[in-house]
Amino acid sequence: MIIPTYNEAENIQPIVARVRESVPDAHILVADDNSPDGTGKIADELSAEDDHVHVLHRKGKEGLGAAYLAGFRWGMDNGYGVLVEMDADGSHQPEELPRLLTALKGADLVLGSRWVPGGRIVNWPKSREFISRGGSLYSRVLLDVPIRDVTGGYRAFRKETLEGLGLDEVASAGYCFQVDLARRAVAAGFHVVEVPITFVERERGDSKMSRDILVEALWRVTAWGVGSRANKVLGRRPAKRR
Template sequence: MKKLVVIPTYNEKENIQNIIPAIFAQNLGVEILVVDDNSPDGTGAIVREMQKNLPQLHLLSRPGKQGLGKAYIAGFRWGMDHGFDVITEMDADFSHRPEDLGPLLQKLDHADFAVGSRYIAGGRTVNWGILRKIISRGGGIYARLILGFPLNDWTGGFNTWKKEVLHAIDLSSVESNGYSFQIELKYKAMKKGFKGAESPIVFEDRRVGQSKMSLKIVLEAFYRVWLMRFK
């Protein structure tokens, strides 16, 4: 199967030149698509330079910052248009460890999509403050109770999908763009009857750069869960 890793970026020049070789070093036969929202720090230019020596590295440049959800949807569509069978979401900042990618992909041997989970045996977070732990863990429990599916990590963004799932979800129907984007994808997939699996990951706070989490993103997730449930 053709496997693609989609990495959305906005001002990630410190990370992108390191995460790309770290992923390829896992020897998983994946290709990488960087979806860059015209980063002012020149992230896109760094990727274009790296492409000269890496034919399995691709770049999708967008005119400006449009949000994480829209970046991933653009990456999903690019991947499906270019014949990829499996598409993985992954952050540029090393909070998603390259060494966890292989076990995550292996879950697709017996599932339609797989979730990198911080909240099952073997999973954990590193260098998180108590407030972030409460928001993340509490958000997952909140989504599970309202949406009714037995998934432990609803909000995590280290996930891999078979193309059939993404086709069935109908990406044009996805309304969330922030924190709740990951919840909506998983919910739509399970409502369609697809089987999900969870793979333990170690989630470490970003090495360099600033977190893009905000109160607005958290509040969006709070009310959108109800919209998903009763739509």
Template sequence: MSGVGGTGVPGRVCMVVPTYDEAGNLAPLVSRLRRLHPDVDVLVVDDASPDGTGAVADRLAAEDTGVAVVHRAGKEGLGAAYLHGFRVALDAGYDVIGEMDADGSHQPEQLDRLLAALADADLVIGSRWVPGGSVTNWPRHRQALSRGGNLYVRLLLGIDVRDATAGYRLYRRETLEKIDLASVRSTGYVFQTDLAARVLRAGLSVREVPIEFVERERGESKMGPAIAVESLRRITAWGVEERSRQLQRWARSRGARS
């Protein structure tokens, strides 16, 4: 199979873009992405947006064979939309499957960085919090919340990822096949952390590359206080489970030596 854009990435690439009320943002994003990366296809997963986003997606798909649309019955959460999109892309035979926000926060101009890094990784994350990464138009309290949340993830889950909550990603097909997507129960934003931890626990490699994250210009963010609290609750529970497993392994090793 040939590489994409001279990056050495094997095979076909599909970016999954979940949408809910992104009618004003979707077309500009898809246009930029397809113009800059004509070999990269787009799969829009719309959760029955009341603002007509689904109709915008259908129009884009009618105009461009590299764009496809999945219409879901209702709003079921970011993770559920991605899982649905992953299954569709895997069934369609794509070799690389990515994630990307519909609001323009993830810049198509930086996708080459992720594609190049995938040459020697199983998962690539576009990171705000590695050297060279940055955010634009975020207030200080939101930066502190994101940095603090990611520190909490590293400490509790013991994973060496600086931006485990990031949503600009590329997975190899084999990576998604190895981490048992059928067992994923995360439907909200904590889905990103869940999958990064699963990749590492499977013994696979994760690389982070710096990106500039640009806050949306149109529409409202779906990330509210209730979602942040729910994410912290789930991560805490996972952390407790992981520490329990570590203690059990330690106890077994002690027993074997005695």
């Protein structure tokens, strides 16, 4: 379980406890971007008390994508066969993790989805839902990926899947990092499965969503889509990584 953190001092202890209760065998890596509110120190204290909790201290805030990439490398270097993305704020419910892991037995990548039948959101304003639904629809159509929730961040990967995604080429730092990995998985021929989740708006702390993150996502997705269509017109096919 990779949990990136930046100023999540109020949330890190509860989310770690819920993960440990939901999947007792799971190991947790807190990837902290040098949080000024002391999140890293709290994570160190949790790690000292529990050998299933580990901490990766990073130099500073470099974005969600960079934190996950560092976490993936740490996990693969330490021999983990399954790596899971999860937010620290409780929006991704640890109690639903067993469903993702069960689905992974027949898949290469499992996405916790808000926009498939059975999925739902709790306590979101309509404006936020519009942005999220619109972003997934725009990405799905422009990139031609058969995924309903392209932007979601509750995901379970097999190690072999991550090894086949060309992670060294991933440059997106914000939330479009999720779109990037999804499109790479589809292009590489991996079996991607979506399972419904209930996404709950955070109760404590501040959201990391910003205008800059949305702008980055828009221009990167547009560039990927235009590039993909240009390659089709020119008869170029993306190389399979498997």
